[in-house]
Amino acid sequence: MYLTWERYKNFIVDMDGVIYRGKHPLPGSDDFFRFLRERKSKIAFFSNNSTITKGQYVDKLKKMNIYASEDEIISSSSITAYYVARENPQSQVYCIGEAGIRDELQKNGIKMIDDSSNENIHFVIVGMDRQFNYEKLTKAMRYVLNGAQLYGTNPDLTYPMEDGLIPGCGAILASIEACTGTKAKVFGKPQPESIQFLLEMTGFSVEDTILIGDRLDTDIVLAKQQNIFSILVLTGVHQGEDVKKTGIVPDMIVENLIELKKIMLMKGEA
Structure with missing residues (x-):
């Protein structure tokens, strides 16, 4: 060729x-x-990867002598937040995820709720979360069963680290899908x-x-x-x-x- x-x-x-x-x-x-x-x-x-912010991506690359601007960074977090804000700019969401997805939701004016007594949740947004636990799974399950839509930043079942693979966003998403009988809408690649x-x-x-x-x-x-x-x-x-x-x-x-x-x-x- x-x-x-x-x-x-x-x-x-x-x-x-x-x-x-x-x-x-x-x-x-x-x-x-x-x-x-x-x-x-x-x-x-x-x-x-939805765990880090655009600014953190820029800093991480810079430490590797690779220079980028925030405008050149496209992540599943920015994609997900954009579409949530476009679909329902006044929505309240329960977010499972780290700094990347939380920062993008905040930039797009989306209100994040962590109080489990609040039933007015429109979306459960799931990203990779290395502090994911049974309490977060229970909250997500209850919100979805109560009518919230389930969205995922990406479908990746695994994530590559220096010492091998670890579970990714898709693995967390699968656990919520399993206990709710709900198929998530996913925004990242592909x-x-x-x-x-x-x-x-x-x-x-x-x-x-x-x-x-x-x-x-x-x-x-x-x-x-x-x-x-x-x-x-x-x-x-x-x-x-x-x-x-x-x-x-x-x-x-x-x-x-x-x-x-x-x-x-x-x-x-x-």
Whole structure:
């Protein structure tokens, strides 16, 4: 396959498992983004992780010598909060999640309620929460059974850390779905709302955009649904053998961002 790289001006890049694992940058990450900046590429840092704020993402990347603005950060938190505010700007929500989703809900004027005696809850919003417990599960169950809509920031069952995988937002969401008999509406990758939001915020067009990710079931599925050129890197959740197992085939597979840069420098073709 021959590919003219010059046609691709925009790069949508997943973060966890592509740029870093936990607090540790993956090999070649900083050099790859310097390379993209030098070629005047536009970048959207696109993550399903709902735990940290845009400002925290910027600071985290900066510590890895990767420089980004808050406008370049697209997370499942910002997508979820945007659609909740658009659907019901006066809503009251019970939120299971960490700083990222809470900050975005607050920025969008959504009132968060933690008092279990309050029955006027319109939405139960679920993100990854490393302090999730039985009390939170009980509150969420009761609100949903009382009529609240169940929304999830993303479907990821696992999350990559330095020492391996830990349960993700999707695992928490599944427990609430199980005890309520309710199917959640999910906004992160690979839901179409996520890419619609990104394209609207960035002005990217699918014809000149590449999506780089480490998950077949979210990153690559989303790219294929939208006819965006997809690249799977093998530094995160899925490996080459998973392509055969899932039947989800990216346009390209690379070991890491070091290899991708080398390919892009091969006379503009691969």
